[in-house]
Amino acid sequence: MEKMESLRGLIKKALQASYAEFVSLASDCINLLASEKGRIGKLNVQGRLIEIDPSGEAIIIGDLHGDLESLGYILKDSRYIEKAKTNSDTLLIFLGDYGDRGSNSAETYYLIMKLKHLFPQRVVLLRGNHEGPRDLLAHPHDLPNKLRAKYGDDGKILYSKIRELYEHLYTAVLVRDFCVMIHGGIPSQASTSDHLRYAHKMHPKERHLEEALWSDPSDSIKGTYPSPRGAGKLFGENVTQRFFKLMNVRMLIRGHEPTHEGFKTNHHGRILTLFSRKGPPYFNASAAYLQLDLSSKSNNAYEMVSCVKKF
Numbered sequence: 001m002e003k004m005e006s007l008r009g010l011i012k013k014a015l016q017a018s019y020a021e022f023v024s025l026a027s028d029c030i031n032l033l034a035s036e037k038g039r040i041g042k043l044n045v046q047g048r049l050i051e052i053d054p055s056g057e058a059i060i061i062g063d064l065h066g067d068l069e070s071l072g073y074i075l076k077d078s079r080y081i082e083k084a085k086t087n088s089d090t091l092l093i094f095l096g097d098y099g100d101r102g103s104n105s106a107e108t109y110y111l112i113m114k115l116k117h118l119f120p121q122r123v124v125l126l127r128g129n130h131e132g133p134r135d136l137l138a139h140p141h142d143l144p145n146k147l148r149a150k151y152g153d154d155g156k157i158l159y160s161k162i163r164e165l166y167e168h169l170y171t172a173v174l175v176r177d178f179c180v181m182i183h184g185g186i187p188s189q190a191s192t193s194d195h196l197r198y199a200h201k202m203h204p205k206e207r208h209l210e211e212a213l214w215s216d217p218s219d220s221i222k223g224t225y226p227s228p229r230g231a232g233k234l235f236g237e238n239v240t241q242r243f244f245k246l247m248n249v250r251m252l253i254r255g256h257e258p259t260h261e262g263f264k265t266n267h268h269g270r271i272l273t274l275f276s277r278k279g280p281p282y283f284n285a286s287a288a289y290l291q292l293d294l295s296s297k298s299n300n301a302y303e304m305v306s307c308v309k310k311f
């Protein structure tokens, strides 16, 4: 099979997968994630935190929200499938928010699970607020309707499987001495890295998970402020600095906010936001992904602009 055809083949499969294929992929993916603990290739898994050493390369993808076309573009442009097949150790890291809003939520889920299944040691799936815990799920949440429209009553079973998958998605990635990746923002009350690692177990008693999935940075406040989203918080630069000291990092890479250019910076470049989808309801001019050298000595996003791939 030609290399480029295999990406095309994967996308075709995502569009045409039967209920039986989809549900069995979801089960496999849940079992795979449930079994991940300790050292897996370059990944070191404890709780819902993945730690990696600052070496090698990563392709980092922000919110997709059902935009299969943009995901296909990123995989093609980054030559990710070819790299993964030829044993390169390039990581593919998704920052969460896979479904809802776009026209291909079901297919996007199929493809991200398929990638995890094909390259388990090289694909990381973070949890977004659209994959939140049962008491705190984002709206609009049209994934169940999309599954029902495509698979009929079987779509309901498929949806409950995907809800089960949410419980296994990761809260954060820590690249030691460099950066942390989280869907939304910083857990402002965290006083140890375990608060990130086990945020899923402490929820809803503690708000670490809620803030990780929902919060947004603000350049005009100190401390935290209630978020207009109704969950999570707005957090100022002093909160970011305190957390960076705790985690021994100098940058946060996140998704969660739509941006007109596909990316934006906050807190003097210490926070980089990626938005990797196009179309309604935001109609952003560009989307972007990040091709990052994990051994980078960059101190802020301004020094990483050449790694931001706009499309």
Ligand SMILES: [Mn+2]
Pocket (backbone or CB within 6 Å): 063, 097, 128, 129, 130, 183, 213, 255, 256, 257
């Ligand atoms: Mn989000």
